[in-house]
Amino acid sequence: MFFKKSVYFTIVATCLTAGAPVLAQTRTRTHVATLASEKFEGRLTGSNGEKLAADYLIAELTRMGAKPLPGMTDFRMPFTFTAGSKDGGSKFTAGATEFSGANVLALSFSDSGEVTGNAVFAGYGLVVPDSQNFGYDSYQGLDVKDKIVVVLRYFPEDADQKTRGILARYADLRYKAQAARQRGAKGMVVVTGPRSPNAGSTVPMSFDTAIAGSGLVAVSVSAAAAAPIFQAANKRLEAVQQELDGGNPHVAGFAIPNLALTLNAQIVRQQQTGNNVVGYLPASGATTGVGRPWVAVGAHYDHLGRGGAGNSLADNSQLNQIHYGADDNASGTTAVLNIAEALSTQPRKRHLLVAFWSGEELGLLGSNAYVDKPPVANDQLAAYLNFDMVGRVTDNKLTVQATGTSGMWPKLLEQANVVAGFDLTLQPDPYQPTDVSSFNSVSVPSLAFFTGAHQEYHKPSDTADKINYEDLDRVGELATAIVRRLMDANDAPQFTKVERQTDTGGRAGLRLFTGTIPDYATDVKGLLLGGVIGGGPAEQAGLAKGDVIIEISGQSITNIYDYTYALELLKIDVPAKVVYMRGTERRETTLTPSARK
Amino acid sequence: MCTGSLAALDEQAAPGQEERTFLSRVRRLTVEGKRAGEGYWSPDGKRLVFQSEREPDNPFYQIYVLDLTTGDTKRISPGFGKTTCAFFRPNSSEILFGSTHLDPRSKQWQQEELDFRASGQQRRYAWDYDAAFDIFAFDEKTNTMKQLTTATGYDAEAGYSADGQWIVFSSMRDAYNRALTPAEQKQLDLDPSYFAEVYVMKADGSQQRRLTTEPGYDGGTFFTRDGRIVWRHFDEGGLIANVWTMKIDGTDKKQITDFGAMSWAPYEHPSGEYFLFASNKLGFENFEVFMVDKAGLKEPVRVTYSDGFDGLPVPSPDGTQLSWTSSRAGGTGSAGQIYLAQWNHAAAMAALKAAGPRQSSNK
Numbered sequence: 001m002f003f004k005k006s007v008y009f010t011i012v013a014t015c016l017t018a019g020a021p022v023l024a025q026t027r028t029r030t031h032v033a034t035l036a037s038e039k040f041e042g043r044l045t046g047s048n049g050e051k052l053a054a055d056y057l058i059a060e061l062t063r064m065g066a067k068p069l070p071g072m073t074d075f076r077m078p079f080t081f082t083a084g085s086k087d088g089g090s091k092f093t094a095g096a097t098e099f100s101g102a103n104v105l106a107l108s109f110s111d112s113g114e115v116t117g118n119a120v121f122a123g124y125g126l127v128v129p130d131s132q133n134f135g136y137d138s139y140q141g142l143d144v145k146d147k148i149v150v151v152l153r154y155f156p157e158d159a160d161q162k163t164r165g166i167l168a169r170y171a172d173l174r175y176k177a178q179a180a181r182q183r184g185a186k187g188m189v190v191v192t193g194p195r196s197p198n199a200g201s202t203v204p205m206s207f208d209t210a211i212a213g214s215g216l217v218a219v220s221v222s223a224a225a226a227a228p229i230f231q232a233a234n235k236r237l238e239a240v241q242q243e244l245d246g247g248n249p250h251v252a253g254f255a256i257p258n259l260a261l262t263l264n265a266q267i268v269r270q271q272q273t274g275n276n277v278v279g280y281l282p283a284s285g286a287t288t289g290v291g292r293p294w295v296a297v298g299a300h301y302d303h304l305g306r307g308g309a310g311n312s313l314a315d316n317s318q319l320n321q322i323h324y325g326a327d328d329n330a331s332g333t334t335a336v337l338n339i340a341e342a343l344s345t346q347p348r349k350r351h352l353l354v355a356f357w358s359g360e361e362l363g364l365l366g367s368n369a370y371v372d373k374p375p376v377a378n379d380q381l382a383a384y385l386n387f388d389m390v391g392r393v394t395d396n397k398l399t400v401q402a403t404g405t406s407g408m409w410p411k412l413l414e415q416a417n418v419v420a421g422f423d424l425t426l427q428p429d430p431y432q433p434t435d436v437s438s439f440n441s442v443s444v445p446s447l448a449f450f451t452g453a454h455q456e457y458h459k460p461s462d463t464a465d466k467i468n469y470e471d472l473d474r475v476g477e478l479a480t481a482i483v484r485r486l487m488d489a490n491d492a493p494q495f496t497k498v499e500r501q502t503d504t505g506g507r508a509g510l511r512l513f514t515g516t517i518p519d520y521a522t523d524v525k526g527l528l529l530g531g532v533i534g535g536g537p538a539e540q541a542g543l544a545k546g547d548v549i550i551e552i553s554g555q556s557i558t559n560i561y562d563y564t565y566a567l568e569l570l571k572i573d574v575p576a577k578v579v580y581m582r583g584t585e586r587r588e589t590t591l592t593p594s595a596r597k
Numbered sequence: 598m599c600t601g602s603l604a605a606l607d608e609q610a611a612p613g614q615e616e617r618t619f620l621s622r623v624r625r626l627t628v629e630g631k632r633a634g635e636g637y638w639s640p641d642g643k644r645l646v647f648q649s650e651r652e653p654d655n656p657f658y659q660i661y662v663l664d665l666t667t668g669d670t671k672r673i674s675p676g677f678g679k680t681t682c683a684f685f686r687p688n689s690s691e692i693l694f695g696s697t698h699l700d701p702r703s704k705q706w707q708q709e710e711l712d713f714r715a716s717g718q719q720r721r722y723a724w725d726y727d728a729a730f731d732i733f734a735f736d737e738k739t740n741t742m743k744q745l746t747t748a749t750g751y752d753a754e755a756g757y758s759a760d761g762q763w764i765v766f767s768s769m770r771d772a773y774n775r776a777l778t779p780a781e782q783k784q785l786d787l788d789p790s791y792f793a794e795v796y797v798m799k800a801d802g803s804q805q806r807r808l809t810t811e812p813g814y815d816g817g818t819f820f821t822r823d824g825r826i827v828w829r830h831f832d833e834g835g836l837i838a839n840v841w842t843m844k845i846d847g848t849d850k851k852q853i854t855d856f857g858a859m860s861w862a863p864y865e866h867p868s869g870e871y872f873l874f875a876s877n878k879l880g881f882e883n884f885e886v887f888m889v890d891k892a893g894l895k896e897p898v899r900v901t902y903s904d905g906f907d908g909l910p911v912p913s914p915d916g917t918q919l920s921w922t923s924s925r926a927g928g929t930g931s932a933g934q935i936y937l938a939q940w941n942h943a944a945a946m947a948a949l950k951a952a953g954p955r956q957s958s959n960k
Contacts, residue, residue, distance in 0.1 A: 396622050410929075414628035415668035421937070423624035426929055481668070 025469050031060075031337055032391065032472075035301065035330035036464045042323040044305025045359045045366075046083055046272035053301050057277045057356050060337055064344040066279035066354055069375040077276040079369035081359060084108075085205055088266035092189070092221050094119075094228040095259055103225040105202040106265040107190065109174055109559070110218040114264040115186040117148040119229055119256040123244050125151030125176040125188070126167055129565075134166050136249045138179075145184030148261040150229055151176055152241060153192040153203065153220070159247025167247070170565075173203065174214060178562050181216040182555065187263040189229075190220040193241040199223070215525075215558045217265045232259035274302070274358040276366045280376075281344055281352040292382040292492035295483055296353035296444075297339050298367070299332030299387040300360030300435055304458060311361060313458040321460040326467055328457065329360070331391025335449070338476035339385075339483060350382060350487045357435050360388075367435035368519070368530065371442045382492035384439040385479055386448040389457075393471035396423045398478075399450045402436050404428030406445035408493035412482050413447075420478035431500050441517070441531045441545065445493040447482075449475055500533035513594045514538055514567065516549075518560055526550040526581065527563040541578060541591040551579035552591075616902045619945055620919065620938035625926055626663075629670075632932035634922035635909055636663075637756075639685045642914045646683040646692055647935055652676070656710040660694045662737075673735050675742075678703035679727055682754050686800065687761040690738040693745065695753030700729035726751040726789045728773060732766060734800075745802035749773040751789065752796075756819040761800060763845065765826050767816030768796045771807075788835055790814035795828055797845060808847035814838075820845075821865045827853075827872060829861040837958075840874050840889065853893030857958030860887070860897075862909045867916045868942060871949055873900065875908030884908045886921055888945060895952040898945075906933055916942050 034040070034056055041049035058075045068075050085108045092104040106112075123138040138151070155167040170176075173190060180188045192201050200223030230237045233256045244251050280294075287293035303325030307314050312323060324330075333356055340354045353376065359365025371378055383406070390398075403409040403426045410426065417424055430440035436448035451471075456462040486493070500515070515536015519528040526548040532538040543549075549557050553576045555566040570576050575592045616623065627633040630651025637646050643665055648658035652672075660674035660683045674680045678698035685692055697703055730753045732745045746752040748770035755766035772785050772792035784791050793814045798805040809815045814831040821827055824845060831838040840853040840863040853872065854860045860876040871891055875884045879899075886900040886907050901907035905924035912919050919940040924933050 396624055410629040414626075415670065417624070417628065418626065418663060418665055418668035421622060421624050423936075424628060425926065426628065428929075 025473055027341075028334055028338060028469050028473055028476075029464075031334040032326055032330045032467055032469075033464045035333055036324040036326035036462075038322060038324075042305040042307070042325060043301060043303045044308075045081070045274040045302045045362055047305055049305065050274065050302055050358055054275050054277050054356075054358075057301060057333070057337075058279075061277070061279040061340070061354065064281070064341050066281050066340065066344070068279055069353070070280075071375050072278075075277050075279045077278050077370065077375075078273045079276065079359065079366060080271050080273050081362065081365050082269055083272035084270045086268050086270065087205060088112075088268040090219055090266050091262075091264040092219055092225055093262040093264075094225065095232065097228055099221065099225040102202070103222040104219050105205065105221075106267050107173055107177070107188075107203060107214075107218040107220060108205040108267075109177065109214045110265045110267055111214065111216060112265055112267045113217050114262065115148065115217045116260060116262040117146055117186045119150055119189075119232070119259045119261045120144045120147045120185075120253065121150045121229070121233065121240070121256060122180070122253040123152065123251065124155055124167075124171070125149065125179060126155060126170050127175075127179040128166060128170055132166060136167065138253060139183055140249075140252065142253050142255065144180065146186055147184075147255075148187045148189060148263060149180045149183075149185040150189045150191060150226075150256075150261075151180070152196070152244070153190050153198075154196050156245045156247040157195050157241075158245040163247040173218075174559075174562075175565050177214045177216050177218050178565055180218075181214065186217070187261070188216055188218040189226075189261065189263065190218065191223075191226040191229075191237070192220070194223070194238045195241050195245060200226075214562075215556075217263045219263050219265050229256065229259060229261070232256050274366055276358055276370055277301070277356040278370070278375075279354050281340060281348065281354065283349060283351045284347045285349075287350060290349055290490055292380055293349075294351045294353050294376055294381045295486045296355060296381050296384040296439075297336050297387070297479070297483065298353075298355035298357060298384065298435060299336045300329050300357040300366065301333045302358040302361055302366070303328060303330075304361055307458075307460070311458060314460055318460045323458065323460050324463045326464040327389050327391040327451075327454070327462050329388050330464070331389060331451075331467060331472055332387030332449075335387040335390050335472065335476045335479065338473065339480045342476070342480045343483060343487075346484065348487050349490075351376075352483065352487070353381070360435055364435055364438055367438035371438045378439075378442040378444055381439075381444045383486050384436070384444045384446045385483065386434060386436040386439070386446065387475070387479070388434040388436075388448065388450060389453075390449050390451050390475045391467040391469075391472045392451045392454055393422075393468045393475070394452065396421070396471075397425065397452065398422040398475065399425045399427060399452065401427040401432050401448040401450060402430035402440060402446045402498075404496060404498040405430050405440055405447075406493040406496055408445070409447060412485055412493075415485065416478050416481035419481060420474055422474065422478060428498060429500075430498050440498070443495045443497070445495045449479065451475070497534050499535050514570070514591060515540075515594075516543065517545075518563065524548055525558050527557050527560060537591050537594055541589045543578070543580065543589065543591070544582075546582070548581040549578060550581060550586075552576055616900070618948070619900050619941050621941065623936060623938040625923075625930065625934055626920065626937045627935040628930075633934050635682055636920040636922070636935040637684050637911055638913050638920070640687045640914055642918075644685075645920060645935070646673075646685060646694075648681055648683065648694075654711075655707050656714065657707065660692075660696075660735075662692070673737070674698070677707065679706075679725065679730070681730070684756045686734065686757045687759060689761050689800075691734045691736050691743075691800075693732055693734045693755055693757070693764065695730045695751075695755065696733050697727050697729040697731075699731065699744075700727075703729075726769060726793075728769070728789070732764070732802075743802075745798065746805070751793065754816045754818055757800065758820040758824065758845075759822055763797055763820065764800055765795065765797050765818040765820055765828075765845075767793045767814075767818055767828075768807075769793045790816075790831070791833070791835065795826065795843075795847075797826075806847075808843065817862050819864055822867065822869045827863045827865060829863055829874070831859075831861075840872060840893070851893065853891075854889055854897060855893075855955060855958045856887075856897060859884075864911050865891075866912050866942070866945070867914055868946075870946065873910035873912065873919070875910065882906075886910045886919075888949065890949050890952070894955055895949060896955055898948045898952050905931070912940060916940065 128136040155171040203220035304323040357366035515533040515538040517531040519530030633649035657679040675698040683694035750770035818828040843850040858878040863874040887897040889897040903925040910921040
């Protein structure tokens with residue numbers, strides 16, 4: 001081992017001006033150990049751990065002489081996001097009896113407000129789109145306009161496996177709410193039937209970052225609160241459910257015209273604030289004559305906290321433990337600190353923007369918020385280099401993604417890597433699940449460094465002792481050499497748009513391709529487009545980043561869920577009418593979905 | 598990294614750990630362009646000269662020098678025509694390579710190849726023994742080029758002797774300097790490499806002399822430290838090749854391998870103890886790097902373990918590193934790029950010592 005090491009150190013000494021590698025490694029270890037410490041509690045966006053991590057990063061930026069961005073007084077750049085919702089005292093009245101407290105809970109996507117109407121029981125409230133060639137519509141024969149719909153939670157318990165498999169896809173309460181709303185219902189009451197799991201319970205309010213309201217007042221009620229409904233209909237709920245549970249599509253719901261229901265849903269949306277930490281090392285002199293006078297390096301510093309947001313891969317024995325996120329992404333954060341540190345003592349023709357993103361694990365929230373309102377115009381950036389999970393080099397392998405975003409990258413990578421000596425794998429695709437996507441979407445030539453997934457990904461076991469520190473330093477040195485070459489050249493790299501090969505839609509079996517990139521982070525009525533895929537159907541239809549889709553094929557869209565369900569109704573190669581808002585202007589176009597490759 | 602498509606995290610299939618016996622810190626050295634190969638070291642081990650297709654207006658190889666201490670690369674060949682097989686001249690600022698740039702139709706061939714590619718057609722890779730290839734020496738100090746051979750017929754695959762005074766190369770001139778029989782003409786049209794023979798000349802191009810006479814492609818010629826010549830000889834059929842050595846006057850020819858496969862691109866390790874070479878012993882399209890003891894008394898030992906092409910091995914002058922050409926990256930690297938690794942000479946010596954006696958391919 002000593003032999004290999006000595007050769008490597010010789011190369012470093014002759015070619016990089018970095019100090020003694022041993023010293024650098026000490027600092028690298030300190031950065032990772034601090035960021036991935038128990039004290040920072042997994043750095044969940046908006047948490048105290050995130051705040052402590054930001055304090056640490058700001059102290060480091062200050063120490064190396066960085067400044068807040070022009071026009072800013074602080075390194076912290078806050079952004080707000082919906083972290084969840086809680087019930088603010090919802091009530092439910094059936095006839096003359098009012099229920100509250102534990103007997104009634106608003107659904108997390110409900111609108112706040114009060115509605116009154118006559119009750120209609122609509123079975124499980126399931127509607128399978130015609131495109132599935134499987135006839136099942138709980139609303140068949142029912143008039144629910146201006147009524148309050150009562151539905152069962154889940155789907156028929158005793159149906160055969162195939163039927164359950166199909167119905168389960170449409171049993172999400174958001175989908176049930178959308179079906180009720182589109183049939184003109186004023187509100188929806190969910191009852192967990194006596195034959196179902198969690199019998200008689202209300203539905204807990206779930207954490208949900210894409211939280212826009214559903215355009216409907218909707219609550220879940222306890223068995224006690226449900227009892228008067230079925231008494232008024234002169235039925236026994238268990239018998240009603242049993243009849244439905246066979247999955248027979250001809251078992252119908254029924255109106256209860258003699259019973260008025262009043263739903264008063266009170267939702268308190270929990271807005272939270274995350275903080276990007278961004279600063280810069282100014283150019284040594286005037287940047288006149290230098291094209292695009294900024295180079296940016298960035299890494300997200302947030303992680304999963306204790307894993308409560310649904311993106312943890314911890315098994316049951318690790319529930320609620322701190323997710324340390326040493327590789328994801330204390331490693332990338334450290335690489336960025338090291339790059340900034342190395343360049344802080346060098347002459348610089350361009351400004352170096354140094355960014356630490358938060359909200360990445362919740363869906364690239366921080367970097368998206370930044371590129372939407374950047375203090376330095378995005379077109380002033382010569383390049384953006386991203387570091388996410390770079391602490392696990394094995395067998396000398398390093399993956400560089402997004403290399404298709406400029407024709408310059410292969411040459412620059414070759415030059416810098418001659419000295420750094422990684423076994424490089426180049427992936428042209430910039431549509432990656434990390435912040436590089438945000439910069440690609442605003443046409444900045446970008447690179448993303450990545451050392452591969454591993455067993456500890458998104459688990460509490462992603463700890464600092466598993467980091468390959470020697471090679472983490474080498475990643476930083478390679479990137480520093482690239483940044484230095486970018487800094488020294490008068491001409492900035494040209495951006496090349498990479499055509500996207502596949503849709504972002506995460507749902508298996510969705511074989512339709514629309515070429516839209518939904519913005520999951522922003523709370524608007526409708527579907528906000530974070531971008532459109534080059535050459536895809538959406539781009540051909542004239543849709544663009546920033547448009548808000550409000551209707552597809554006559555289905556109104558108030559949120560990402562409506563959109564996902566609406567896609568089920570579309571057919572490949574069959575044009576569909578799309579209504580959208582561009583700014584305040586309402587527009588219409590025709591989008592023709594293609595087959596997904 | 599946020600939970601996206603975990604498919605994006607799939608790692609590439611890695612060559613087996615077996616390779617780590619001799620090679621460590623394996624890495625892809627060249628990245629730019631469609632392909633690169635034939636990387637030969639400068640005598641001080643600080644630079645590499647190689648051929649690469651990396652300029653959009655020329656679909657053929659040009660010659661580049663890569664500074665291993667800075668990562669900077671510069672082209673030293675004219676930029677048009679085809680080139681191949683460069684070599685640093687010891688104790689000199691000259692670098693030789695084969696080039697067709699004096700052929701007035703050079704740019705026409707470039708355009709035709711570009712048009713062919715633009716038409717969406719795929720050509721199976723085959724080396725092109727363009728009869729316009731001659732050997733040139735480029736002087737880095739004066740930025741001038743000197744023509745060393747002028748004969749019609751492919752002159753290339755050249756290397757200097759350790760003292761820089763001699764050049765050994767491969768030439769197909771004997772197919773062009775006389776009237777061919779109809780059978781010979783047919784052979785030339787089918788595969789001109791059949792006529793390739795080993796030649797030597799002085800470093801200034803004088804005293805050109807033929808050393809081999811057997812039918813079949815003789816080429817891939819280099820000097821050894823002790824002043825012999827190592828090359829590979831194809832049989833008449835063109836499918837079986839073996840490594841041979843001989844004295845500089847063409848006498849004392851010795852067959853080093855008898856592998857019953859296409860064994861070629863031999864290069865001596867600077868210790869003088871063994872040759873590295875490439876062979877498709879393990880599958881017609883799966884070339885791997887092997888090594889064999891200097892006298893060829895033992896069975897060759899396998900060095901690389903990856904599908905596709907691994908070949909053209911060249912150890913660094915101090916013997917601690919190995920450069921070779923590999924298609925292992927797939928994707929943008931599937932046409933071959935230069936790789937570099939630390940070379941474990943002690944392990945190589947031990948493995949060669951442990952190898953069994955040479956088997957005969959006739960068994």
